[in-house]
Amino acid sequence: MSAQTSNPDFLPYGRQSIDEEDIAAVSRALRSDFLTSGPEITAFENEFAAMTGAKHAIAVSNATAALHLCLLAADVRPGDRVITSPNTFLSSANAAAFIGAIPDFSDIDPVTRNLDAGALAADWSDDVKAVIPVAYAGQPADMPRVAAIAREKGAVVIEDASHATGGGFVHEGRVWKTGGHPWADMTVFSFHPVKTLTTGEGGMITTGDDRLAAALRCLRSHGVERNPSLFQGLGASSGPLAETGPWTYEMHALGYNYRITDIQCALGRSQLAKLPRFTAERRRIAARYNGTFADLPWLTTPGIRQEEDREHLSWHLYTVEIDFAAIGLSRTEAMARLREQGVGSQVLYIPVYLQPWYRQTYGYAPGKCPHAEAFYARALSLPMHPSLTEDDVSRVISAVRNLAHHA
Numbered sequence: 001m002s003a004q005t006s007n008p009d010f011l012p013y014g015r016q017s018i019d020e021e022d023i024a025a026v027s028r029a030l031r032s033d034f035l036t037s038g039p040e041i042t043a044f045e046n047e048f049a050a051m052t053g054a055k056h057a058i059a060v061s062n063a064t065a066a067l068h069l070c071l072l073a074a075d076v077r078p079g080d081r082v083i084t085s086p087n088t089f090l091s092s093a094n095a096a097a098f099i100g101a102i103p104d105f106s107d108i109d110p111v112t113r114n115l116d117a118g119a120l121a122a123d124w125s126d127d128v129k130a131v132i133p134v135a136y137a138g139q140p141a142d143m144p145r146v147a148a149i150a151r152e153k154g155a156v157v158i159e160d161a162s163h164a165t166g167g168g169f170v171h172e173g174r175v176w177k178t179g180g181h182p183w184a185d186m187t188v189f190s191f192h193p194v195k196t197l198t199t200g201e202g203g204m205i206t207t208g209d210d211r212l213a214a215a216l217r218c219l220r221s222h223g224v225e226r227n228p229s230l231f232q233g234l235g236a237s238s239g240p241l242a243e244t245g246p247w248t249y250e251m252h253a254l255g256y257n258y259r260i261t262d263i264q265c266a267l268g269r270s271q272l273a274k275l276p277r278f279t280a281e282r283r284r285i286a287a288r289y290n291g292t293f294a295d296l297p298w299l300t301t302p303g304i305r306q307e308e309d310r311e312h313l314s315w316h317l318y319t320v321e322i323d324f325a326a327i328g329l330s331r332t333e334a335m336a337r338l339r340e341q342g343v344g345s346q347v348l349y350i351p352v353y354l355q356p357w358y359r360q361t362y363g364y365a366p367g368k369c370p371h372a373e374a375f376y377a378r379a380l381s382l383p384m385h386p387s388l389t390e391d392d393v394s395r396v397i398s399a400v401r402n403l404a405h406h407a
Contacts, residue, residue: 040266078100096130108371114134140167170309224251
């Protein structure tokens, strides 16, 4: 989020939307018998699965943990290659490095800023075992094409939909919800405070695969299995392990403590009930920005893969491309001018492979993904959250248009 300011009228680029219903839901959870591993988690999972149309939803501590678990459940191993978008937060690629796989990157489509299916096909090598397309700003990648490429080669598709809660897309005349469509083996969501709905920190994985769902549930809690019908034979005919009872559990894998709490899920359930309103407000704001910025020759509004998707996107971010040279300002100067007018902005993201650790570890260098680098040089994210009023949006529009006065 943009740096904090003492100005109460300052409009940050993103912020959570918390009301008294959310606070009451958390208070009820705090007064209950369960603060973690209780009924709020199961209820949140069931309600989220119903929202997406997925068969299974598995709640976890955050989206980074979710990505890590997905790769483990898919049996991606050290030395395997995992391709993702360079236009994403670090965790989309870091999860592959966690397990000793090789994080790699294919360039983005310059219109949607998402992983380009053509670039993915051109970059394919025999050691690619997973693809992580990212729904940048809330717009899904071309999932049918990505899935066709990956599945023909036997690779798993893990959609990083951290930006896309509540969104979807149209394919062959049908609307598909992100997290419930057939072109991802698993889909990951984030509930960080600036996302479409929040649990403070938290994440969710959806899948239609029973085997993957069972693996994910086991791995998120130390690899422990407590269902006696699934035990593999801990007991012995004699000795200290001969007796089993209601306390018995078995560790079936080297798992992690990636559990979420009932407190967080109580907030998530309250937020989920408001998700249709949240997404409607984001679409309203995006439509107004699009209409009023259309005449600016030095600013490019977000591109849409197909027009029929417009009313189904969740609009986590509203990122424009600005020709800073044309208005006689550096990006830093433009951000400062916006801030002087009470408007926050942010730059998301530096292409991951240009980070020092990635360059030193894998030998990546500038020029690997030219479209991603060109987008980064011009990108600026403007305020986008449901609490923006019509007057707030007018202030943002005025401040952005005023940038040209310095040309």
